[in-house]
Amino acid sequence: MLRETGYAVMAIGLMATTAAHANQNQLELQQNPEYWATQLGNYQGNRFSELDQINRDNVDELRAVWQFSTGVLRGHEGGPLYVGDGRLYIHTPFPNKVFALDLEDEGRVVWSYEPDQDSRVIPVMCCDTVNRGLAYADGRLFLGQADNTLIALDSETGELLWEVSNGDHTVGETNTMSPLVVHDKVLIGVSGGEYGIRGHMTAYDVETGEQVWRGYSTGPDDEVLIDPETTTMLGEPIGESDLGVSTWPEGEWERGGGAPWGWVTYDPELDLVYYGTGNPGTWNPEQRTKDGEPADNKWAITVFARDPNDGTVKWVYQKVPFDEWDYDGVNENQLIDIEYEGEQRKGLAIIDRTGFGFLLDRETGELLVAEKFAPETNWADSYDMETGRPNVNEQYSTYRQGVGVNTTDICPTAMGAKNMQPTAYSPRTGLIYAGINRICMNYEPFEAEYVAGQPYVGATLTMMPAPTQNGSMEGRMGSFIAWDPVAGETVWEIDERFAVWSGALATAGDLAFYGTLEGHVKAVDIETGEELWRFKTPSGIIGNVNTFMHEGKQYVAVLSGVGGWAGIGLAAGLENPEEGLGAVSAFSALGDYTKLGGVLTVFALPD
Amino acid sequence: MTVLARSCRGMLSTLVALLPLGLVQVGLADEHRITGEGIGAFVVEDGKVDPDTYDGYIVYTRSCMACHGPDGLGSSFAPNLIRAVERRGWENFAGTIASGREIQPGQVMPSFADDPYVMGNIPKIFSYLRARGEGGLGRGRPKIIESMQEPDAEQGEQDEDKDEAAEEASAE
Numbered sequence: 001m002l003r004e005t006g007y008a009v010m011a012i013g014l015m016a017t018t019a020a021h022a023n024q025n026q027l028e029l030q031q032n033p034e035y036w037a038t039q040l041g042n043y044q045g046n047r048f049s050e051l052d053q054i055n056r057d058n059v060d061e062l063r064a065v066w067q068f069s070t071g072v073l074r075g076h077e078g079g080p081l082y083v084g085d086g087r088l089y090i091h092t093p094f095p096n097k098v099f100a101l102d103l104e105d106e107g108r109v110v111w112s113y114e115p116d117q118d119s120r121v122i123p124v125m126c127c128d129t130v131n132r133g134l135a136y137a138d139g140r141l142f143l144g145q146a147d148n149t150l151i152a153l154d155s156e157t158g159e160l161l162w163e164v165s166n167g168d169h170t171v172g173e174t175n176t177m178s179p180l181v182v183h184d185k186v187l188i189g190v191s192g193g194e195y196g197i198r199g200h201m202t203a204y205d206v207e208t209g210e211q212v213w214r215g216y217s218t219g220p221d222d223e224v225l226i227d228p229e230t231t232t233m234l235g236e237p238i239g240e241s242d243l244g245v246s247t248w249p250e251g252e253w254e255r256g257g258g259a260p261w262g263w264v265t266y267d268p269e270l271d272l273v274y275y276g277t278g279n280p281g282t283w284n285p286e287q288r289t290k291d292g293e294p295a296d297n298k299w300a301i302t303v304f305a306r307d308p309n310d311g312t313v314k315w316v317y318q319k320v321p322f323d324e325w326d327y328d329g330v331n332e333n334q335l336i337d338i339e340y341e342g343e344q345r346k347g348l349a350i351i352d353r354t355g356f357g358f359l360l361d362r363e364t365g366e367l368l369v370a371e372k373f374a375p376e377t378n379w380a381d382s383y384d385m386e387t388g389r390p391n392v393n394e395q396y397s398t399y400r401q402g403v404g405v406n407t408t409d410i411c412p413t414a415m416g417a418k419n420m421q422p423t424a425y426s427p428r429t430g431l432i433y434a435g436i437n438r439i440c441m442n443y444e445p446f447e448a449e450y451v452a453g454q455p456y457v458g459a460t461l462t463m464m465p466a467p468t469q470n471g472s473m474e475g476r477m478g479s480f481i482a483w484d485p486v487a488g489e490t491v492w493e494i495d496e497r498f499a500v501w502s503g504a505l506a507t508a509g510d511l512a513f514y515g516t517l518e519g520h521v522k523a524v525d526i527e528t529g530e531e532l533w534r535f536k537t538p539s540g541i542i543g544n545v546n547t548f549m550h551e552g553k554q555y556v557a558v559l560s561g562v563g564g565w566a567g568i569g570l571a572a573g574l575e576n577p578e579e580g581l582g583a584v585s586a587f588s589a590l591g592d593y594t595k596l597g598g599v600l601t602v603f604a605l606p607d
Numbered sequence: 608m609t610v611l612a613r614s615c616r617g618m619l620s621t622l623v624a625l626l627p628l629g630l631v632q633v634g635l636a637d638e639h640r641i642t643g644e645g646i647g648a649f650v651v652e653d654g655k656v657d658p659d660t661y662d663g664y665i666v667y668t669r670s671c672m673a674c675h676g677p678d679g680l681g682s683s684f685a686p687n688l689i690r691a692v693e694r695r696g697w698e699n700f701a702g703t704i705a706s707g708r709e710i711q712p713g714q715v716m717p718s719f720a721d722d723p724y725v726m727g728n729i730p731k732i733f734s735y736l737r738a739r740g741e742g743g744l745g746r747g748r749p750k751i752i753e754s755m756q757e758p759d760a761e762q763g764e765q766d767e768d769k770d771e772a773a774e775e776a777s778a779e
Binding site for chain 2: 073074075094095119120122123126128406446454455457460462463539562563567568569570571572573574576589590596
């Protein structure tokens with residue numbers, strides 16, 4: 001193919017020059033609709049493909065062309081990369097194997113790589129030993145291992161080029177996230193918000209693995225990389241210095257969590273990276289008060305906009321000050337260009353843990369929209385658009401109810417109304433497509449003592465399906481929705497028995513794809529949500545559906561392999577809050593539908 | 608904390624001394640009351656339980672549920688403990704909690720030997736899981752049998768070990 005040849009020549013030229021063009025390489029790859037060169041499809045996190053060979057008229061003919069077992073049993077998040085060299089690059093949960101599979105030879109293993117990791121990392125991974133996948137640029141693959149080792153592999157041979165330690169699992173730091181390559185740097189965060197770690201985002205040199213900058217989520221401004229005179233909050237300079245210290249009781253910021261373990265997105269024009277930080281340390285809010293009063297615990301559950309070159313923070317928006325529910329704010333920031341009140345705006349949309357769909361201006365960090373996408377959401381009634389703060393409902397405030405009190409029927413759960421499963425955005429429809437969770441919880445805080453490397457949680461949770469509204473499926477625990485990020489309303493909704501924990505895909509073939517915990521991959525009409533095709537993979541899907549074209553043929557591929565927090569939390573089924581009132585099957589266990597095991601399935605239309 | 612740790616070590620040695628005793632069989636007093644004797648003794652009466660079994664539920668929910676699923680039912684991460692208790696018995700149960708176990712790559716039961724909260728409460732966890740199995744106790748947070756209520760103790764505040772390193776893992 002002409003385009004591929006041209007690309008190959010250009011890539012050689014790039015490699016001969018400097019690493020400063022790594023970003024350029026990734027940018028060019030992701031602008032080619034035939035490739036799927038980064039986990040979210042593009043820097044903006046849109047998970048949208050221009051390919052339309054597979055479309056709503058022929059998707060019913062889609063069939064599996066081959067499958068590949070990874071040989072690993074744990075939850076498989078993330079998905080395959082395709083960068084035009086005839087191979088699929090996939091990864092697994094711990095032990096974090098990497099495979100290069102020959103797309104033209106039914107997935108024959110071209111090379112594989114398996115790191116040697118300390119298995120003591122496993123018990124300090126809160127929510128299964130998942131990994132959200134590889135990053136690619138300039139002939140290098142980057143992987144964040146569970147034990148915090150960031151590695152670069154030669155994509156041609158699988159040879160290890162360099163490795164660097166990004167954290168210490170003996171104090172509870174681990175890694176689950178997919179790195180992101182921007183310019184000549186590879187960015188990676190950290191997991192461990194349930195172990196009293198102090199979250200950080202770090203940039204390493206793509207060539208050498210040398211650390212370039214690190215920005216912490218809590219602590220003094222010079223370590224968070226904030227300048228209170230220039231860093232803005234809701235469009236105004238922060239003003240006050242060291243809020244990352246002063247909004248905590250004495251020293252608590254040092255174990256203040258704010259782990260950024262989700263997806264990072266990037267705007268090449270503004271040259272800013274965006275990510276969210278996790279929960280503030282212990283889940284017991286009482287231990288995070290200051291002088292007996294709720295404290296903001298900055299900068300946990302905060303959207304950060306940083307300059308990727310030196311980590312400087314351009315703006316921040318704290319979605320949940322003084323968290324009382326573990327509404328870990330890591331959900332991906334979809335960068336979308338929209339019309340808002342008659343004006344073209346550079347938007348940033350979040351289908352958030354909290355049940356609220358946010359829309360911000362990604363240049364200024366100004367809050368534009370905050371509406372519930374999960375209508376059962378009750379911890380807050382609304383957001384104050386002036387202060388950007390939630391109007392918390394006292395009945396569901398676990399702090400007001402107190403330590404040792406079981407606050408009941410809070411919606412959503414600590415899992416969030418959406419967790420890590422990335423959304424898709426179609427610029428053609430202007431809608432976001434999202435797999436969501438419809439689950440509520442009881443939450444009882446208790447006093448937790450910090451011991452390095454041990455869980456620092458301080459709350460006991462039980463969960464139950466969210467109440468149903470008119471016409472929705474009794475006892476359903478998930479939905480797949482089309483969300484209008486500007487109007488702040490759901491356009492259509494499909495109910496699913498279990499939480500929809502897979503990443504969505506939107507295509508120019510007028511299709512949206514997603515996977516279910518039972519193991520179905522489904523294609524629906526992007527306009528109406530009508531189901532057009534489904535295939536039952538061998539295990540539940542918490543991975544992302546990706547698409548690409550090779551030799552003129554469009555493929556869809558997905559990793560199945562149930563697990564993750566969904567597998568842990570839901571495998572036994574949830575309690576029926578109204579036991580005896582029927583709908584028994586709706587509360588049944590995930591284990592009745594699927595078992596463990598990682599498999600890549602590749603689909604195409606018949607020749 | 609030091610005092611607690613010491614008392615836990617004392618508790619552990621008591622446990623070790625009791626290991627050879629194993630389980631004693633379940634007694635059925637009447638239709639509504641099921642009791643189990645020996646280590647991990649329990650009383651289940653009309654869906655309510657004795658205070659130790661209730662404490663066992665709280666400890667289980669804080670420290671075990673994140674991997675072993677709600678109410679002992681197991682998850683995709685770790686097995687059902689109700690069945691495990693029935694099949695494997697006290698020695699194996701206590702030994703696994705203390706020593707941990709590597710099952711296969713990617714699947715590890717951690718050792719709780721350094722966690723005084725868990726180590727000091729193993730018999731209560733055992734009571735709870737026996738109550739779930741032999742005792743037919745249902746899912747969810749049980750209530751305490753009124754006649755066995757400890758004076759001045761609110762149900763929600765009976766976990767006297769609040770200040771300890773609680774070992775409930777959880778969630779991204």
